Amino acid sequence: MEEAIEKMLHGFRSFRDTYFSGDSELFDQLKHGQHPRSLIIACSDSRVDPALITESDPGDLFVIRNVANLVPPYEPDTRHHGVSAALEYAVNGLQVEHIIIIGHSDCGGIHALMERTPEKPAGEFLDAWLDLAEPAKQAAMVLSNASSHTRHRACEEASLVLGLENLLTFPWIKARVDAGKLALHAWYFHIAAGRLFGYDRAKGGFTEFHPSLHLSQSEDHQP
Ligand SMILES: [Zn+2]
Structure with a gap:
């Protein structure tokens, strides 16, 4: 022990x-x-440490981690919004230039979301949390003839796109994106293959980042 x-x-x-x-x-x-230029929203999964997989130094990344790297929408009420508080501090306080949501393959949170039923909920706190990605599950379930592996991956990717949309519901994020001061990105890390993909808004899908290429394709100021 x-x-x-x-x-x-x-x-x-x-x-x-x-x-x-x-x-x-x-x-x-x-x-x-600290003057980090990037805010990362990553999964709590022990295999996807953002600083480790990007070989970042202390001070480079402001990091939010939670189950399934989910982003809630803007909900200005008096409840305990840990993710929104960290977003606020990073964007308005630290004035980061990039927000990168990093999802990954074989995500336990997405697996729990995909497999839960009214009779078999995911957990006492997990259920309400995973509700955030329920629209991604519904989008993935449309692939009714696909394997469960394919549907899970579709859900992992759809929840990243949903996260980008939810980021833009925060008025101070939208304002900085519109002003060209903040860029939003969604990345997908395939653990077994050791490959990294970025969401390409023009294509409406994820494209692999090749090691020899500069990552300019994801430098858009819109998701
Ligand atoms: Zn995960």
Whole structure:
């Protein structure tokens, strides 16, 4: 049982030696504050750590992670909106230039959404959370002759597009997108294949990012 904690503490010692050894320019800067240029919304899945898969440095990414990387719509009420609060801080406070929603294959949250029934709900809190992506499930269920694998992938992709639409329901996100100060992106990481795809608004689908290509295709200021 202690092994997991021991591994993390060992990792922290190594991290500290790397970044706090006294000659790290990066951490000298970061001591004075953060200025990340990108906000990432990713799944809580242990295999899709955004900083790890993009080899980002501390200070590069402001990150929101939740089950199935879902984005709620703008709901200005008095309830506890963790994702919306983080969006507000990143967009209005830190003034990030990019918001990237990163979905992935084999997503447990999407699997739970696809397989749940009124008789077998996904969980006490999961059900209401997954309701956010119910329209993506309905879109995927139209593929009635497809395999469940194909439908799950369709749902994973449709929920990313829905996330882009929901981002634009926040008036201060829409305003910055319209002003050309903020760009919205949706990426899909295929874990088993080690491949990354980006949503191409013109094509209405996901296209693979090839390592040799610059990622300019997703630099649009609209989803
Ligand atoms: Zn997931």
